[in-house]
Amino acid sequence: MGDHHHGPAKGFSRWLFTTNHKDIGTMYLWFSFSMFILGGTFAMIIRAELFQPGMQLVDPEFFNQMTTLHGLVMVFGAIMPSFVGLANWMIPMMIGAPDMALPRMNNWSFWILPPTFLLLASTLFMEGGAPQAGWTFYAPLSTTYAGPSVTYFIFCIHVLGLSSIMGSINIIATVMNMRAPGMTYMKMPLFVWTWLITAFLLVAVMPVLAGAVTMMLMDVHFGTSFFSAAGGGDPVLFQHVFWFFGHPEVYIIILPAFGVVSQIIPAFSRKPLFGYDSMVYATASIAFLSFIVWAHHMYTVGMPVSGELFFMYATMLIAVPTGVKVFNWVSTMWRGSLTFETPMLFSIGFLVLFTIGGFTGLMLSIAPADFQYHDSYFVVAHFHYVMVAGAVFSMTAAVYYWLPKWCGRMYNETMGKTHFWISFIGFNLTFFPQHFVGLAGMPRRIPDYALQFADFNMMSSIGAFIYGASQILWLYNVIATIVAGEKISDEKVWDGAEGLEWTIPTPAPYHTFETPPKIDPAHAHS
Amino acid sequence: MVFKAKRLGMLALGPVLLLMSVFAMAAGGEVSEVNMSPGVTEVGQKIYDLHMVILGISTIIGVLVFGVMFYSIYYHRKSRGHKAATFHESTKVEIAWTVVPFFILLAMAVPATTTLLDIYDNDDAELDVVVTGYQWKWKYEYLNENGENVSFFSNLRTPQSEIDNTEAKGEHYLLEVDEPLVLPVNTKVRFLVTANDVIHSWWVPALAVKRDAVPGFINEVWTNATKEGVYRGQCAELCGRNHGFMPIVVNVVSKDEYSQWLAAKQQEAAEIKELMAQTFTLDELMVRGKTIYETNCLACHGANGEGGVGLPIAGSAVATGDLGHHLDIGINGVPGTAMQAFGGQLNDVDMAAVITYQRNAFGNNMGDTIQPIDVYNHKKG
Numbered sequence: 001m002g003d004h005h006h007g008p009a010k011g012f013s014r015w016l017f018t019t020n021h022k023d024i025g026t027m028y029l030w031f032s033f034s035m036f037i038l039g040g041t042f043a044m045i046i047r048a049e050l051f052q053p054g055m056q057l058v059d060p061e062f063f064n065q066m067t068t069l070h071g072l073v074m075v076f077g078a079i080m081p082s083f084v085g086l087a088n089w090m091i092p093m094m095i096g097a098p099d100m101a102l103p104r105m106n107n108w109s110f111w112i113l114p115p116t117f118l119l120l121a122s123t124l125f126m127e128g129g130a131p132q133a134g135w136t137f138y139a140p141l142s143t144t145y146a147g148p149s150v151t152y153f154i155f156c157i158h159v160l161g162l163s164s165i166m167g168s169i170n171i172i173a174t175v176m177n178m179r180a181p182g183m184t185y186m187k188m189p190l191f192v193w194t195w196l197i198t199a200f201l202l203v204a205v206m207p208v209l210a211g212a213v214t215m216m217l218m219d220v221h222f223g224t225s226f227f228s229a230a231g232g233g234d235p236v237l238f239q240h241v242f243w244f245f246g247h248p249e250v251y252i253i254i255l256p257a258f259g260v261v262s263q264i265i266p267a268f269s270r271k272p273l274f275g276y277d278s279m280v281y282a283t284a285s286i287a288f289l290s291f292i293v294w295a296h297h298m299y300t301v302g303m304p305v306s307g308e309l310f311f312m313y314a315t316m317l318i319a320v321p322t323g324v325k326v327f328n329w330v331s332t333m334w335r336g337s338l339t340f341e342t343p344m345l346f347s348i349g350f351l352v353l354f355t356i357g358g359f360t361g362l363m364l365s366i367a368p369a370d371f372q373y374h375d376s377y378f379v380v381a382h383f384h385y386v387m388v389a390g391a392v393f394s395m396t397a398a399v400y401y402w403l404p405k406w407c408g409r410m411y412n413e414t415m416g417k418t419h420f421w422i423s424f425i426g427f428n429l430t431f432f433p434q435h436f437v438g439l440a441g442m443p444r445r446i447p448d449y450a451l452q453f454a455d456f457n458m459m460s461s462i463g464a465f466i467y468g469a470s471q472i473l474w475l476y477n478v479i480a481t482i483v484a485g486e487k488i489s490d491e492k493v494w495d496g497a498e499g500l501e502w503t504i505p506t507p508a509p510y511h512t513f514e515t516p517p518k519i520d521p522a523h524a525h526s
Numbered sequence: 527m528v529f530k531a532k533r534l535g536m537l538a539l540g541p542v543l544l545l546m547s548v549f550a551m552a553a554g555g556e557v558s559e560v561n562m563s564p565g566v567t568e569v570g571q572k573i574y575d576l577h578m579v580i581l582g583i584s585t586i587i588g589v590l591v592f593g594v595m596f597y598s599i600y601y602h603r604k605s606r607g608h609k610a611a612t613f614h615e616s617t618k619v620e621i622a623w624t625v626v627p628f629f630i631l632l633a634m635a636v637p638a639t640t641t642l643l644d645i646y647d648n649d650d651a652e653l654d655v656v657v658t659g660y661q662w663k664w665k666y667e668y669l670n671e672n673g674e675n676v677s678f679f680s681n682l683r684t685p686q687s688e689i690d691n692t693e694a695k696g697e698h699y700l701l702e703v704d705e706p707l708v709l710p711v712n713t714k715v716r717f718l719v720t721a722n723d724v725i726h727s728w729w730v731p732a733l734a735v736k737r738d739a740v741p742g743f744i745n746e747v748w749t750n751a752t753k754e755g756v757y758r759g760q761c762a763e764l765c766g767r768n769h770g771f772m773p774i775v776v777n778v779v780s781k782d783e784y785s786q787w788l789a790a791k792q793q794e795a796a797e798i799k800e801l802m803a804q805t806f807t808l809d810e811l812m813v814r815g816k817t818i819y820e821t822n823c824l825a826c827h828g829a830n831g832e833g834g835v836g837l838p839i840a841g842s843a844v845a846t847g848d849l850g851h852h853l854d855i856g857i858n859g860v861p862g863t864a865m866q867a868f869g870g871q872l873n874d875v876d877m878a879a880v881i882t883y884q885r886n887a888f889g890n891n892m893g894d895t896i897q898p899i900d901v902y903n904h905k906k907g
Contacts, residue, residue: 053695060771064767141725141764229741234742234743235740269602269610275614302743312635320627320631327591336611339604340603348595368642368645374736375727376762441729443729444762446769456559
């Protein structure tokens with residue numbers, strides 16, 4: 001053990017000045033959960049307005065602000081930071097490193113987030129209201145036709161990008177340089193692999209998003225015409241630049257989720273992950289393909305037919321590596337010795353619902369059919385199957401899976417399972433009917449709708465309230481665990497779990513792996 | 527093992543057939559509430575077929591994968607005493623489930639490609655219609671016709687009171703317009719889609735057309751409706767406050783009926799031209815102005831000129847002030863606000879009428895009139 005041994009500082013300064021990966025991970029997780037609640041509140045307002053036809057609660061401008069902020073807060077505030085938090089906690093513990101490679105930058109990349117979201121939320125109270133052009137903020141609605149808050153919004157996006165880039169550089173540096181001796185790349189846990197690839201995606205595309213918003217800034221304040229045909233620009237250019245960021249972005253969100261379930265399913269199947277190598281290759285293939293499919297979000301903008309064909313074929317190809325992943329997870333379960341604790345339930349929920357989201361994704365890739373699906377509720381249903389049942393379910397699974405290791409206390413299993421079932425039912429009640437209304441012709445982002453969509457929308461709203469309420473149960477369970485959960489001290493919380501994080505004491509001490517662990521060369525990846 | 531796989535396959539077939547029959551039943555009617563409708567065009571039918579094929583393939587794969595998973599969940603649980611196997615790879619199986627999906631995709635790419643090429647074949651249209659998206663209405667202009675040009679705006683007709691829930695909602699709530707697009711049946715119609723302000727998207731599911739309206743660019747798309755009827759759609763691209771309130775109604779009629787309609791519209795256009803040169807009394811302008819106000823101004827300025835999104839008109843400095851300034855706002859709008867430039871949207875007669883109306887309604891009592899010639903002169907500068 002080292003000669004210089006110290007625990008956490010006391011008081012608020014512990015959190016403000018900390019460079020400890022576990023502290024920073026904890027802050028990321030709590031921050032993202034609070035953003036999840038905030039973004040969820042926006043969603044509840046949307047669903048309450050859509051509960052029945054007619055305008056009841058809010059006016060259309062505020063409705064548009066809600067859809068915009070819901071998307072932005074969920075993507076940039078809830079999902080992305082939650083996985084960064086998980087990466088902070090778990091990557092050093094999984095590769096046998098004492099901390100992240102760049103601890104001070106780690107502190108900074110977290111602490112610029114809260115003020116940024118405070119600024120973004122404050123636009124709600126500005127004259128003209130918050131941004132209301134959707135989370136995809138297409139020009140010129142977001143430039144020439146936007147309110148004054150767009151400038152604050154642009155600043156927020158810049159800072160969020162900065163935070164993501166710093167976080168990613170840190171993860172790349174950590175994984176490349178700080179693996180314990182013997183922890184070769186092909187022995188790394190899949191969560192580390194998926195995050196390494198995700199980090200590269202982030203470093204590649206966040207500057208592109210920064211470019212897009214910078215061009216917006218120039219158009220709004222400095223008289224340029226990047227996105228205005230009147231000055232020689234092109235509004236569609238915005239969409240190309242945005243989606244060149246935006247498509248990899250959706251894989252940035254889902255790849256770490258793949259990593260999480262690839263840890264959890266083997267643990268509760270008591271069987272090694274099936275096809276580890278192909279999982280790594282599939283992840284890399286998906287990452288590569290994510291760069292050449294962006295215009296499938298734009299089939300209706302009037303691209304030349306050759307462009308449509310290219311993007312259609314490339315997009316269809318994604319089904320191959322994604323299919324490999326699903327088959328691998330199912331094969332991992334096949335002939336295992338399965339138990340169904342909460343993390344496993346959420347992982348199976350992920351597997352089923354993400355696969356459904358994958359199917360609708362495949363349907364959307366078919367350009368001619370997309371002319372009917374595009375910008376309808378079918379798309380809303382599709383991406384919530386991937387974002388919520390994909391990313392959020394896996395994140396939920398991760399918290400239940402590693403929480404006992406983090407705090408040395410066991411969560412309430414019955415409450416956890418109840419949380420799963422209510423979430424599962426609420427989620428499906430919310431989003432499954434949206435496939436129907438979308439196919440029947442309901443466009444997305446409308447505050448009011450024709451009468452034939454009324455029944456399914458009411459169902460959707462009831463489901464959303466159920467799903468939303470079930471998250472309170474989750475919050476309660478986590479707090480109750482931290483404060484008064486049953487104490488545990490087994491290093492291995494789950495008997496089927498494999499990996500370095502289960503070799504350290506429970507709860508995980510403030511400093512771990514100050515001396516690198518010995519990796520058994522014969523030991524396969526975990 | 528072979529036997530088991532077969533049995534699984536049979537098991538898979540049940541739910542697939544069930545799901546497909548539910549969809550098929552739903553598709554029996556003209557418009558389904560749970561599924562895409564094939565609509566009234568050949569392309570729409572092809573798109574619908576593609577949709578059903580890929581939905582079917584996805585469902586079969588889903589039932590197989592989930593079948594295996596649930597089999598495992600049931601039979602391979604620890605509580606049944608199942609001991610875990612140790613296998614963790616199989617090159618043969620992994621290659622198979624990489625290659626087989628690839629060929630399934632290849633098989634789907636073929637019909638998708640032919641349909642796409644068909645959709646992009648804009649040649650030989652018999653009729654061209656320019657569709658322009660405005661915040662928040664559509665403008666239709668018929669090209670290639672002899673005689674007067676026909677062009678008009680199509681506004682939401684649903685009254686604000688239905689939206690505000692103070693009145694019962696009608697059957698076509700939010701999907702009704704003051705003046706629908708009229709098209710002849712069995713005619714290849716080419717739309718030239720563009721926008722005046724932000725991006726909109728012109729979507730009529732039954733015609734299988736969705737194309738973005740991009741300001742400064744013109745997109746081409748075509749349809750050929752094989753059945754007469756009224757088809758409804760909506761703007762599909764978020765375009766600001768009233769994105770949900772700019773519906774599309776297309777009236778597909780027989781070719782004869784279409785020619786009659788067109789002739790009547792041309793007649794109307796010719797009459798407007800004549801009206802431009804006339805002088806109207808205050809009363810005439812007030813009557814015309816009221817209807818123009820209700821379709822163009824009411825949503826923002828209120829039924830009694832009390833304001834809302836827009837400023838009040840009753841007793842306002844503009845409506846009771848300098849006539850030229852008032853006219854200028856009507857024609858050129860107020861940049862940076864929701865007040866649009868109506869100069870290109872209303873003809874000179876209607877503009878004269880609505881400005882006059884605003885100055886002499888809601889308690890305003892200026893007594894002055896604006897004549898079409900005043901509007902014309904103002905526009906010329």
